[in-house]
Amino acid sequence: MDEKKLVMNFKNTLGNSFSVVVYDPRDDIEEQDIIDTMDLILEKQIFQPKGYELATCTGARIVESSTTKYDLEV
Numbered sequence: 001m002d003e004k005k006l007v008m009n010f011k012n013t014l015g016n017s018f019s020v021v022v023y024d025p026r027d028d029i030e031e032q033d034i035i036d037t038m039d040l041i042l043e044k045q046i047f048q049p050k051g052y053e054l055a056t057c058t059g060a061r062i063v064e065s066s067t068t069k070y071d072l073e074v
Helices: 031-044
Strands: 002-012 017-023 054-066
Touching: 002 031, 031 054
Parallel strands: none
Antiparallel strands: 002 017, 002 054
């Protein structure tokens, strides 16, 4: 099973890290799309983890992983 996710990292006003994960981002996503999305999240304060506003974007990455599951009889 293959999995692809976009992980966007932020820091809140206390300096604590917070991540937003989007599973199965579109294949043609560009860096500017991610920047615009992260800026919108900050501007609208869509998330307030533990009641604290997000203060800054710290990075983003696309993570692709593959999992092989084995059906073993024990």
